[in-house]
Amino acid sequence: MFELITTVGKKSDAQQISTQLIKRKLAACVSYWPIFSIYQWKGKMHIEKEWRIEIKTSKRAAKKAEHCLRSLHNYELLVVSKCEINVDKNAERWIEKCAK
Numbered sequence: 001m002f003e004l005i006t007t008v009g010k011k012s013d014a015q016q017i018s019t020q021l022i023k024r025k026l027a028a029c030v031s032y033w034p035i036f037s038i039y040q041w042k043g044k045m046h047i048e049k050e051w052r053i054e055i056k057t058s059k060r061a062a063k064k065a066e067h068c069l070r071s072l073h074n075y076e077l078l079v080v081s082k083c084e085i086n087v088d089k090n091a092e093r094w095i096e097k098c099a100k
Helices: 011-023 062-072 089-098
Strands: 002-008 029-041 044-057 081-084
Touching (some): 002 011, 011 029, 011 062
Antiparallel strands (some): 002 044, 029 044
16 A cells, blocks of 8 residues: 655645545545644745645556645645555555546
């Protein structure tokens, strides 16, 4: 299983990205929830409410899922963390079946 992680600024953006990834069969599951981020941007410190998105996808669909995510995202600089994660065989089969 691969997991892609990023953030967006609004709940509606998280919902849209999540929905599109599932509809396009690029993810088995997408979770999102509110967080607070502290970061530097263009020489200034920012403290912002964001929405963290975790995308569970297959190895086969990971690049397509990331491409879809990037096409729908509106940040000037998008950071996507990518992790290969070992899960049990039942979960792996489910993810492979859903994320093509």
